[in-house]
Amino acid sequence: MNKLIYKNRVPHYIESVMMQVFHITPFLEILKKHRDFSRAIEIGTADGGFTNLLADYFTNVYTFDIKSKKINLYDHKNIQQITANMHELNEIENKLLPIISQQGNNIIFIDGGDKAKEANLISNYIKSNDLILCHDFSIDANDFFNRGKMIWNCAECYEEFLNLKNLKRSELFDIGLNFAWGTYERNF
Numbered sequence: 344m345n346k347l348i349y350k351n352r353v354p355h356y357i358e359s360v361m362m363q364v365f366h367i368t369p370f371l372e373i374l375k376k377h378r379d380f381s382r383a384i385e386i387g388t389a390d391g392g393f394t395n396l397l398a399d400y401f402t403n404v405y406t407f408d409i410k411s412k413k414i415n416l417y418d419h420k421n422i423q424q425i426t427a428n429m430h431e432l433n434e435i436e437n438k439l440l441p442i443i444s445q446q447g448n449n450i451i452f453i454d455g456g457d458k459a460k461e462a463n464l465i466s467n468y469i470k471s472n473d474l475i476l477c478h479d480f481s482i483d484a485n486d487f488f489n490r491g492k493m494i495w496n497c498a499e500c501y502e503e504f505l506n507l508k509n510l511k512r513s514e515l516f517d518i519g520l521n522f523a524w525g526t527y528e529r530n531f
């Protein structure tokens with residue numbers, strides 16, 4: 344069964360809206376092969392379409408949203424939904440830090456209400472083999488107008504918004520641009 348479908352011209356995972364480029368799966372394949380990730384963490388669950396897709400690729404998926412709406416998990420047993428405000432340091436420290444500090448590598452998909460703010464706050468806690476990815480990403484306004492908007496019609500995060508004392512481009516950075524993701528890792 345093809346689980347990724349268009350409904351009313353919007354990408355869906357079965358019945359759940361997925362706010363990603365429709366051709367996102369090759370990027371997930373590349374990420375999965377790049378490193379052994381013990382868990383994927385999504386900031387910004389929304390309808391859960393992308394959450395369910397991540398659960399097809401990664402062993403454990405944790406998804407955070409400020410809203411407490413329960414998503415459809417279909418048959419996935421590897422998704423944990425957590426309600427938290429990822430703009431508040433104490434919520435990050437109490438609810439996210441215990442997860443990312445566990446043994447093993449994290450891949451963190453930042454897709455909440457303010458991607459740069461979330462990435463900058465969370466970047467203080469990531470480990471050396473973690474990846475941290477920012478969605479709705481173009482390098483800068485020129486990059487968005489010349490390239491990015493042909494892929495994804497939204498730019499919320501430019502590199503200049505990120506704290507590059509903590510973050511540096513990962514070797515998958517150029518590939519990620521084709522899927523509206525900025526792909527970073529720890530720079531300290």
Ligand SMILES: C[S@@+](CC[C@H](N)C(=O)[O-])C[C@H]1O[C@@H](n2cnc3c(N)ncnc32)[C@H](O)[C@@H]1O
Pocket residue numbers: 360361362363385386387388389390391392393394407408409410427428429430454455456457
């Ligand atoms: C763009 S949607 C996420 C889309 C989803 N990742 C996908 O690919 O289908 C953004 C989500 O971020 C959530 N959000 C906004 N501000 C937040 C915050 N401070 N902390 C956690 N989640 C937040 C919103 O409630 C919304 O569900």
